[in-house]
Amino acid sequence: MKKKTLVPLIIFLLGICLVGLIVYKTDTHEKAERHTTAQLNATTYGERIKNEIISGIEITNTLEQILTSEDGEINHFDTIAENIISGSIASIQLAPDGIVTDIYPANGNEAGKIDLLHDKDRKEISCYARDHHTIITQGPFEFKQGGLGIAVRNPVYLKDENGQEYFWGFTIVILRIPDIFSDSIDAISNFGYEYRLSKTDTPWSDTYTIIEQSDGEMIHPVSYSFTIGEENWIFEVTPENGWRNTTLIAIIIGFFTLILLLLCGLTRMWLVSKENKNKFQILAHTDSLTNIHNRYRFDELAEEMIDKNPKEHFIAALLDIDDFKFINDIYGHVYGDRALKNLADNMKAFFPHDVVLGRNGGDEFCILLPNYTFKEAEELFQEFTKIPKTFTYKGKEYPFYISLGYAEYPTFAPNYAQLMRCADAALYEIKLHGKNGCMAYRKGLQSGVRKQLGFAFKDIAEHLPGAFIIYKADKKDDELFYANHEFLHMTGYKNIDEFFKLTKKRFRNLIREDEQQQIESSIWEQIDSGNENDYIHFHLRKADGSYLSVLDHGRIVESPQYGRVFYVLFMDWEDMHIHYKDKFSE
Known part of the structure; x- marks a missing residue:
């Protein structure tokens, strides 16, 4: 009784430990899977955001190409800007020598015509862009009309008549935030992620400024970093519901606890049947x-x-x-x-x-x-x-x-x-x-072959009188299989091993040499004609090399092991003559 109580209790305690281990392993695995998936999404959509920003920056490259081809002049600026502007672009600007002179659309953007290289808020970063030949971004900042934007300034360099490069000025585009990358932000939100996009304040700074973020809390986010110009950007995501799959954990705890209780309930039955089972196993193997x-x-x-x-x-x-x-x-x-x-x-x-x-x-x-x-x-x-x-x-x-x-x-x-x-x-x-x-x-x-031929040999040895042998009915391979004791006694062989050795297990070696061809031909002629093997008279070789005049009578039978075999009974020719002579004389 004690064992039946103790064993289920031990199983229950071990089961609780096992369930805890399973929950821990599952939770760890799920977290790892979620981290992997989140990292994949952060990389995918971070790269898309980068490309969307770069597509807006491409406008400054277009203006740069026009300036290069037109020797620093852009005719019909408004018409060109109107054709390349989009809904995510707040304005397009030209700043020869660092001074903004042309803005499209002009309405509402008059305050944007400033000297970038001398403005206190724009001077340092603009000079960096000019001196390092690199695109810079600045922002985010608020529009007077509402919303946020980022300024992208692309330094343009031309060559004078002597082929010397000189700084022409900036081509500028003002990007609307978050319109420029709204497709990516909407997609990552629909997948159930909180997000945050940040960039360094300046190319030489390690301080990040948030460009755009969702409303939820960011808990242990995964991130994807990229560079535009010489400025570092980072895109971070985290699942809205956290890294733990609480629903799955609850299902696992409930399921395995139920299984554990059922197992403990069945243990008692198993202990009762174990003794009988062991007995059955012994019986099955003994x-x-x-x-x-x-x-x-x-x-x-x-x-x-x-x-x-x-x-x-x-x-x-x-x-x-x-x-x-x-x-x-x-x-x-x-x-x-x-x-x-x-x-x-x-x-x-x-x-x-x-x-x-x-x-x-x-x-x-x-x-x-x-x-x-x-x-x-x-x-x-x-x-x-x-x-x-x-x-x-x-x-x-x-x-x-x-x-x-x-x-x-x-x-x-x-x-x-x-x-x-x-x-x-x-x-x-x-x-x-x-x-x-x-x-x-x-x-x-x-x-x-013991089961196939042994029983037949036994019957022959015990119930048929006379000397006989058995050999394979094959013209080319007449292999000897057996000789009974009476045959061995009649021919003088000590045992069957000596018989096999001296005859080389060949029937033809029992026939006197001058009779071999005739006797074998006679035997097979009768077989091929479909007749029973009749009595045949020949001289049989004995163990000492002498010959005994015998009369044999053979019968072909089918053996499952060897195919066709001869059962051959031998009679001493002289004994028969004497025996029947005495019979006839009576």
């Missing part, structure tokens, strides 16, 4: 009869171990109980299960703790040995297969035996799947060699 890993879990662990340690050596082994069907049939499945459980217990007791054990299903088991080589595994498996294994039936112990095949990674297999196929091939091979033992995989063994 073989219920033997209490070792099932094949799914074995594959999972084995692949994981090999993937994590690809340079180490691993040994995989497959083993099963010899003639397990016989145990089930004679003693019953209950005692077959006891044999399986006893085998699993033997494996757990015998192998090291770091070994992975599993049951594939039926009577087949699998083993993975980490950090083992062939030589080390051979001693281990030989010892294990020799350990007596029994099950009890009606108070009496009955022995059973196992066959085991194993393979090494990475010597013969580059991955786990191939490693298991090699171990399977080795298990199949030991079955062919009489069971009750272990065998290592070697090159040349066929993997994946």
Whole structure:
């Protein structure tokens, strides 16, 4: 009960910390996003304001070009000024030698005809413009008619008849504020920003004067700076609602708090179901009869171990109980299960703790040995297969035996799947060699054929009398696959390995050389004509090099692994004659 209360409380406290962190991160991110967007807008509209001011200044450049082309004279000034003036321009002026002589429109601007180079309010900055060859702006100042303006003075220099440059005077334009950049100001306001536009009082000053600003408070504004002539301007913006997205923060707090409460409510249910869940997981990965890993879990662990340690050596082994069907049939499945459980217990007791054990299903088991080589595994498996294994039936112990095949990674297999196929091939091979033992995989063994051909071999070996072999029905590659014990005994071969070695696994090497071509032609002539392979008489080579006169009878069958194969039964020619001679004499 204490745990069920404490764990949800801890989750709640940790959740509150997490919500606080999420809110902090979100708030920081939103502020950064808003700063980025605001900076982009300040740059964009600051640049537009600059261009709008420069477009007004261009009028002074136009007048300068006329003066240059007309040797310092402008005829029809009023007509020219009327054509280039716009609504954001209060007036256009000419000031030869620094004295304003021409103003358009003249009406209401008579007071503007002053000596700029000697006027106390305009002298210093006008002389700076003349001496430094730079455009200067001055203002803002109030118009008598109302509104604000900025004066732009452009110093004009001409050349005399000797090519010497001299100061002609100023071309001047008076800009209306904020009309000259009203489009940009309206746009930035519509985007929800407060703004402020300032400029330095003079080119040599660091003091800024506000040219235009909105009514709201400027909190930590971002800015964009630009230069006109030698004067610095700065355009600042800040969101009307501040840098924090309070609506989003409120939604996040509400949403995650609700999630946290639901999580705490579900924690109790999770704690109750956790124990059952762990039991189910164990059942899903464990073989219920033997209490070792099932094949799914074995594959999972084995692949994981090999993937994590690809340079180490691993040994995989497959083993099963010899003639397990016989145990089930004679003693019953209950005692077959006891044999399986006893085998699993033997494996757990015998192998090291770091070994992975599993049951594939039926009577087949699998083993993975980490950090083992062939030589080390051979001693281990030989010892294990020799350990007596029994099950009890009606108070009496009955022995059973196992066959085991194993393979090494990475010597013969580059991955786990191939490693298991090699171990399977080795298990199949030991079955062919009489069971009750272990065998290592070697090159040349066929993997994946035990289920396809093993059952057929067993049936033939147990239920068909006589000596027989099986080989591939191929004119160019008549590979030998199998020979039963009676055939090996009849021909004098010690075992199937010697048989394969001396014959080079070729059927034609069993036929006396002078008969090979005739016998092979006879066999394939019958097959190609669609007839069953009839009895054929020839001399069969024995292990000692001598020959035995035999009669063979073959049948072609389709193997899912090898395609067409021959099942061939051999009879001793002399024995048959003696046997049937005795029969006939009776």
